[in-house]
Amino acid sequence: MLEVRGLSAWYGQAQALRDVGFDVREGELITLVGRNGAGKSTTLRCLMGLHRHMEGRVTLDGRDLAALPPHKRARAGLGYVPDDRGIYASLTVEENLLLPPQIGPTRWPLDRVYRAFPVLRERRAHSGAKLSGGEQQALSIARALRMGARVLLLDEPTEGLAPVLVRQLREMLLDAKREGLTMLLVEQNLRFATAVADRHYLLAQGTIVETLDATEIVARESELLRHLGV
């Protein structure tokens, strides 16, 4: 469904990504795992068209995204959940949900969003800035689901969340997966990645150094944790 080939990216002279390639097939949840600075966020920003200084080929259902500006990529089905959650302080919680256009047949009505995330209904009239970290994360994901995104790009959703919220998030992603949603998850948290993903790409210093399936990653957990510097 989503194919990335030969992706390289630069910040000025410094190369942040080197020949990155991976696939996300329909209904899969795959992770890009790597330590801080490995290039995970840059990869997602390249996919969304937010980082322009890049080379390589990104296709969604065979359609080359190179010529598409960010808003058309979103409309093509990419749902972006950025690393800082991207909640607007000048919009209410409900306006945060209503802002993106509704695309795709899998879009969620507001009602369903509120049933899945009751806390957002409670806070619908509050400013987005008034939410806790976990609520912001829920809002960011709910916003992408309401759009009807077909591929969710999640940038370290567990970061800064209390363990109980991480567990809730895991259930939420597994539910979404059961419903057939395709997801690309970027993580430093290997335990979390292991619990939800079908396949893992290990990213180090801007290149993919290994591809592991769900069983391999369990077998080699301690080695990988060392690699991630945890």
Place this chain on the structure above:
Amino acid sequence: MDLGYLSVLLFNGLVNGAFYALLSLGLAIIFGVMRVVNFAHGAFYMLGAFAAYLLLQQAGIPFWPALLIAPLAVGLGGAVCERLLLRRLYTLDPLYSFLLTFGLTIFIQDAMRLRFGIQGQPYPLPGELASSVSLGLVSYPAYRLFVIAFSLAVCVAVWYVIERTRLGMVVRAATERTELTRALGIDVDRWITGVFAFGIALAALAGVLAAPMRNVSPLMGSELIILTFAVVVIGGLGSIAGAVAAGFLAGLLASVGAIFDPAIENVIVFALMAVILLVRPAGLFGSQEAA
């Protein structure tokens, strides 16, 4: 000091504040969405006044229709400037767009000076408002009261659109996080021409309002624009409510300051800016984190 004199000063302050508010509102909207510091705002204000003047001289179209036609025409000119000129610079350092609007200002001012000379042209008060209204202690020119009320109404209407409509929601989102807003499926560029044209139309509207009070002259915007920048900073860059509140506040303070010495009006606006920058670097209504 007698109360009548004081109330006249306060009303004068509100009249000046009305102009600051309309101008800084346009500047704030343009800066918020586009990150363009539009130095040419004063020139478009002047064009608004000239448009009203020419409508009257050339076509016999009086004040009231001009109040609508002039902002539309000048706003359209703003849209053309955005499409033909500014649009090319968005990927560059914001300094370039500032320099462009600076050049545009000089071009517009000199073109008007060449055509109409430096001397101011008078513009008649609309007949309905030529009289004075008694306010108890003093009587005050009806036209000036109209300026206060009208610009307040415009500010409230703009505020309503921005806070309560879908259009405003997109403008707020694009103001806060332009790139993210794109990534959420919104074609921000499509809105930008409209936002710029709207900000320019507000400047032209202020120009039309100014015409019957001040002479219509090519340089009428150049002094005002510097003060307006100070007002925008006082209110908080990109803050809509801040621009309006700071506009009226600056107008009032400057006018009260004129009790002591009429020459210090402008000094007061800049002193207020300096104090605000020391105490609240992001301005009265700016988000303090962004500073």
